[in-house]
Amino acid sequence: MSVTVPLDHNAELRRAGAFAHGFFGQARFLARRYPLGAAGAIILIFFILCGIFAEWVAPMDPLTTNAKYSLAAPSARNWMGADMMGRDEFSRIVHGARISLMVAISATGLGAIFGVSIGLASGYIGGWFDLVFQRVVDVLQSLPLLVMALVITAALGPSLENTIIAIALPLIPSVSRVIRSNTLSLREMPFVEAAQAAGMSEWRIAIRHVLPNTLAPLIVLATAQLGSTILTEASLSFLGLGVPEPHPSWGRMLSESAAEYVRTAPWLVIFPGLAISLIVFGTNLLGDAMRDLLDPRQRS
């Protein structure tokens, strides 16, 4: 035989993941296959845990002021220093994770719900409904995400709920586009025709037969969008239109300190900035891996 024979079939198989059994086995296999995605997932899970257990993780109350420690440099007491009012920067960043992720996840969820409804209706009903809604979506999409969110919060006034709405609204177009195009191709599938032939209602067909088959691209899109919603929230808060006081928000923490203390107390700029970059980086890595995993067609 002239071709080298890999003697160890087991090694080849292990590489292909044949021995990955159970949840942890599968997870370990996927982590080895998509190391960057796994890193992203770890970063995201780390921040989520921080957010959920902020009370236990943070050494101090993020809102308690203490003039004695105003602008204190990083030390054993204040790991990341303290802000002008002497509030512990580390504790504020930990609590900020909660706000940041809550806003991002709710906004993505809200945007997905509306986007899916419009996309599904548009693709399934078609006709004038499709025409009208897709033009509305066109208009929405022609405006920059941030500018849209800015206008909305400016109109509604800054509050946690309004921030979520302001970030969710610009997500609707891209979600509805993806769902609509998926619906259009699914509508032609024989299993949908079979459902029609069995006398099922359009409603049932849309919910039971079309919608579940659009989930994979939806998850891919939602993960990919999570990073940008976090950024939008930070940007809005930076501009003073996002999450209002007293909630600690990374964006506002940056804006409060950027102008005045960047020279005197750079840790007030560095740490919130790092937190934002890290979480966005993590969600993007995860989003890319999700796309490779769930939607191989979109692989570039």
Place this chain on the structure above:
Amino acid sequence: MDQQVNTQDVLKVNGLTTYFFTRRGVVKAVDDVSFTVRAGETLAIVGESGCGKSITALSLMRLIPSPPGRTIAGTVMLDGTDLLQLSEPKMRQMRGNKISMIFQEPMTALNPLLTIGRQVAETLILHQNMSRQAAQARAVEMLKFVKIPEAEQRAREYPHQLSGGMRQRAMIAMALACNPRVLICDEPTTALDVTIQAQILELIVELQRNFGTAVILITHDLGVVAETAHRVIVMYAGRKVEEASAEELFHRPLHPYMNGLLGSIPRVGLTKRATASEHVALQEIPGIVPALNDLPIGCAFAPRCPNAGDKCRAAIPPFEEKLPGHFAACWHSDVGAKVPT
């Protein structure tokens, strides 16, 4: 037809073995397959989906996606050169030049952004160092060879402007442009209508006669095999189970799988019935093709075989010459072959 077959061996395949290493285990897609094709001969490889016939073809072309696929053993000698030993750039010079392939779906195999004439000419420029002008002229000539009407006009058209049959003709023109020694046709007519299928098969036979190309025809359609092949290999679950000349195989199938296949196809003119409402049931092969990652011990066909005994379930039967020029891998086939009724 046999007098056109000269005895020069063009392609000798020995012990070809291609495995896929996947999450579900080792998929033994092609396991120890050997055959020889002579100049001007048509060798058909038949079998059902998942029997390894297409992977055999892709292994010859060295087009197995890797990972997960790997050709782990064997030699593929084309005029004395082992294709499996060539470097990738050397292999690229062989593909489309000395060994060509046409596929089931010509639309996906043609570039939608280039004209038909341009695509045929590209192959010539690449492999034969022709000038663009000479290649274009030769391309039109090739399109005429494959009987595309108004070839000059068609050469300037794009794949989507042609019908399915015309596209397959264009593919054949492209594959034969460099006058290859071996042409592999992977289900060349499966996507086509019957009347067009007949045209394409006739074309392949005719071109082969003129060019002396060795043709490997991969198909699941026994009718196509019977009409075009000189010799036939039957594959089941990645292995060769029978090999014989077409006449011999169809009249005296030795392997119970081939026997079952011949009984299970409805044939025009052979369905006899007493009244209009009475159907003669087709012979069935019970069960399904085994998964290639979970093959039974012994003969892979044993679970579906009417004659299977303990020996069949214990050991893989050797592939041996049961009758002159007629090979089969079956523990029972020497008992006496049945002629299909």
Place this chain on the structure above:
Amino acid sequence: MSNPPPVIEVTDLKKHFPIRKGLLRRLVGHVHAVDGVSFSIGQAETIAVVGESGCGKSTVGRTILRLIQPTAGTIKVNGTDITTLSRHEMRPYRRQMQIVFQDPFASLNPRMRADDIVGEPLMVHGIANKKERAEQVAELFVRVGLRPQQARNFPHEFSGGQRQRISIARALALNPKFIVADEPVSALDVSIQAQVLNLMVRLQRSEGLSYLFISHNLAVVEHIAHRVAVMYLGRIVEFADTADLFANPQHPYTEALLAAIPVPDPAMKRTRHIMQGDVPSPINPPLGCHFHPRCPIATERCRVEVPLLKPGADGRMVACHLR
């Protein structure tokens, strides 16, 4: 009832698809997918519709089921005209007619389990409570030759032939009288085709089912059909009893189709007459007889005058000026 109406009766069925172009979706023409087709199907009878791609055979099946709205003509089910029934009025008739598709992969919802797929029609029509439904589904599984233990599996866990059995079980769930089988075995392996065809014949005998069997494979059609309609570019060109059609084809197109089938017997390698040319586009079909550009015996009359499908001496129908 001495003379029951046919299970399905189709009269002068037409389906024209509009072709629209440009930004304003201007109407530029019509595809005459089905152009005046008439036939009827009796109880426990199989009518096959054969023809090449684009001849309109699949559209006929979908139009009868009102999955596509016909442009003209009438469809009667057991004597009742269903052509213009509303969605709601159609519901009771939906139970009587079902469909099985070609592609065993695309015809089952990948996100549903096999027993839910088969049981869903029962649920939608409010037949049987949950327990009865489970029993009926298990019984349907056995009837089509599936193991009830596999009921909770997803479609991708079945082989192609098994999926086609699930499709058939789903179609049978509502106890229909009539099934449109659109190339039901074309995507299956040869050894599996026989299993599915035999199953269909068995079911026809036990349940008295009528089939509209759409196929391009004449050998399969000869095996399963009682009568055969040959279609070419939206029209029936020949309609005859299966035995007559195969023994003595009348229309030149039927002859060409039969000549083109490869015979699985090397001893019968024929010096065959191969019809040249492609099927013309159904957007601008040739005038007169659609087949005349490929017809070996076409005359001047064929180029201008449409031949009508007229009954011949022995009750078979041929649309040809010369036969």
